[in-house]
Amino acid sequence: MxxxxxxxxxxxxxxxxxxxxxxxxxxxxxxxxLAGPAxxxxxxxxxxxxxxxxTAFVLACFVGYYVVWSVTPALHSPLMGVTNAISSVxxxxxxxxxxxxxxxxxxxxxxxxxxxxxVNIFGGFLVTNRMLGMFKKKQK
Amino acid sequence: xxxxxxxxxxxxxxxxxxxRGLSHPxxxxxxxxxxxxxxxxxxxxxxxxxxxxxxxxxxxxxxxxGAIGTVIAQRIVMTAxxxxxxxxxxxxxxxxVFVAAAAFYNPEAYNIGSSGSxxxxxxxxxxxxxxxxxxxxTGSVVAFGKLxxxxxxxxxVFSGQHMLNAGLGILLLVLVIWFCATEAPWLxxxxxxxxxxxxxxxxxxxxxxxxxxxxxxxxxxxxxxxxGIGFTLANTALIITGALVGASGAILSYIMCKGMNRSIFxxxxxxxxxxxxxxxxxxxxxxxxxxxAAEDAAFMMKQSDSVIIVPGYGMAVAQAQHALRxxxxxxxxxxxxxxxxIHPVAGRMPGHMNVLLxxxxxxxxxxxxxxxxNRDFSSTDVAFVIxxxxxxxxxxxxxKTSPIYGMPILNVEDAGQVLFVKRSMSSGYAGVQNELxxxxxxxxxxxxxxxxxxxxxxxxxxx
Numbered sequence: 001m002x003x004x005x006x007x008x009x010x011x012x013x014x015x016x017x018x019x020x021x022x023x024x025x026x027x028x029x030x031x032x033x034l035a036g037p038a039x040x041x042x043x044x045x046x047x048x049x050x051x052x053x054x055t056a057f058v059l060a061c062f063v064g065y066y067v068v069w070s071v072t073p074a075l076h077s078p079l080m081g082v083t084n085a086i087s088s089v090x091x092x093x094x095x096x097x098x099x100x101x102x103x104x105x106x107x108x109x110x111x112x113x114x115x116x117x118x119v120n121i122f123g124g125f126l127v128t129n130r131m132l133g134m135f136k137k138k139q140k
Numbered sequence: 141x142x143x144x145x146x147x148x149x150x151x152x153x154x155x156x157x158x159x160r161g162l163s164h165p166x167x168x169x170x171x172x173x174x175x176x177x178x179x180x181x182x183x184x185x186x187x188x189x190x191x192x193x194x195x196x197x198x199x200x201x202x203x204x205x206g207a208i209g210t211v212i213a214q215r216i217v218m219t220a221x222x223x224x225x226x227x228x229x230x231x232x233x234x235x236x237v238f239v240a241a242a243a244f245y246n247p248e249a250y251n252i253g254s255s256g257s258x259x260x261x262x263x264x265x266x267x268x269x270x271x272x273x274x275x276x277x278t279g280s281v282v283a284f285g286k287l288x289x290x291x292x293x294x295x296x297v298f299s300g301q302h303m304l305n306a307g308l309g310i311l312l313l314v315l316v317i318w319f320c321a322t323e324a325p326w327l328x329x330x331x332x333x334x335x336x337x338x339x340x341x342x343x344x345x346x347x348x349x350x351x352x353x354x355x356x357x358x359x360x361x362x363x364x365x366x367x368g369i370g371f372t373l374a375n376t377a378l379i380i381t382g383a384l385v386g387a388s389g390a391i392l393s394y395i396m397c398k399g400m401n402r403s404i405f406x407x408x409x410x411x412x413x414x415x416x417x418x419x420x421x422x423x424x425x426x427x428x429x430x431x432x433a434a435e436d437a438a439f440m441m442k443q444s445d446s447v448i449i450v451p452g453y454g455m456a457v458a459q460a461q462h463a464l465r466x467x468x469x470x471x472x473x474x475x476x477x478x479x480x481x482i483h484p485v486a487g488r489m490p491g492h493m494n495v496l497l498x499x500x501x502x503x504x505x506x507x508x509x510x511x512x513x514n515r516d517f518s519s520t521d522v523a524f525v526i527x528x529x530x531x532x533x534x535x536x537x538x539x540k541t542s543p544i545y546g547m548p549i550l551n552v553e554d555a556g557q558v559l560f561v562k563r564s565m566s567s568g569y570a571g572v573q574n575e576l577x578x579x580x581x582x583x584x585x586x587x588x589x590x591x592x593x594x595x596x597x598x599x600x601x602x603x
Contacts, residue, residue, distance in 0.1 A: 053371055056379050057379045057380075060381075060387075063156060063383075063384065064386070065387050068384075068387055071162045072163055072164060073482075074165070075168055076392060076489075076494075077495045078168060079162050079388060080388075080392070081225065082172060083159070083359060083388045084225060084229060084362070086384070086385060087363050087366045088235070089155075089178075089179065090369055090378060092373070092375055092377060093242070093369050094239050094242070095187060095198055096189070097242030097243070097249060098201065099187075100193060100249055105245050105246075106241075106243075107197060107242075109238045109242035110239070113239050116234055118202045118208075119206075119208045119228075121179055121206070122213065123213045123224075125172060125175060125176050125213075126210060126214065127224065128172050130213065131218075132172060134218075134498035135494075135498045135504045136498070136504065137165075138503035138505050
């Protein structure tokens, strides 16, 4: 009897241990999946503090100032066309909104913004191209 | 995720190269290609991110928007360029509002916290991006309407306007602070609606001929809006690009204001022109002018050694650029030196005249800016002014009471003979009479600019 009982107990313990091990495994997996986005979040916000972004902003203002003054006045219309097209890089934000698998209101906003920005990207670059194609040198 | 940061940096550098290319017509087309490449890099980088999992909506959106944009860009006539640019600015503004709304309702996707507890810094950036975007949207819609002729181009001025605008501005600030403190959805939409109203009220009082400034200003706004959203998303490509565009628009506004000798505040506060304009030499004038026919003009120009053509917005309205170029070609065939002089504020957007002349196959090395050519008028036989008025008015140099006093002008009065193509004796936008019309060496050519050029071409061909 004792041997029988002991054997059964040992077996149940063994099963419990296995179940626990399995649980630990899934927990570890969950922890790993949770850690991923957390690390990414840290990289996205914590990793680029405001001052870094602001530095990029201020430097870009200076670059813009000097680059735009070097644009010849004859090409100010194409300049507006091209700045208009590149300001549509805002589509980056729209893509992130439209990206998630699940449906929500943000996805709709993202879609609308993608449409608007795409009109601008294609329209802006093509119309600039058309304008620039017209500027020709004197034929000798 | 480090690779994404690098890719965005490459995109931003491409955009800088795109602007840099515009320093000369020969490098400009390559610059534009850099711009396209930068945009492609930015879009592909974002789509490749692990958080972007479904592509149907993205592809559908790009296809729909891309098709519309392509068709518009190919069909648009070059005279309608200013309103097209205004319309495009409105789209950037509205897109910024939508992106901000998306970030507000699904902050997890942007790593800025979770609904109800978005980081305060992100809320500030988001509300700024939203407000500027919304102002850009309605402001550009009004500018588009004025340029397209849907609304009258006259400035809409009413009493208490500036007080109302200032009040709305303060209210907007209060709403932004309240929104950042409470994160209430209704406050988000209140900011959007109030900014829409401010955009309308800001641009309605500005008259048609001030549109070069307005279009440049809205260009700048659309950049700052992108910048605000860029801070929310912690995306350097957006921040750098937004700053480039913002700086570009600001510089263009400055150049345009300088071209009219007015401060940006003077333009924004509006009320210039219309019925309110008074000043030196305005109103009716029944002094005699010398009117001529196309044949006289043809003869005069054929006998001369050099001609400088001064085109203005009137040329664009009459679509006279092709006939004008034909006339210039015939004169050149006779051995006459023909050049073009462009005033900074000619047309309805910066550089508009240059594009129109380029469209009519005028080589860009025959077209000169004000500073480049102004000295040469004194050694020129004939100045041919077509569709321009205020930018040639010597009162800007001599008459301190004139509303255009101090504005840089083209010195056409120094030329041996001046030909003015005009529909009537009416004064220009500033409401000032042009003293030049009454001078002995001025001949007025009354008529439609295009018809007049065609008649001169016929007269030149006849003998």
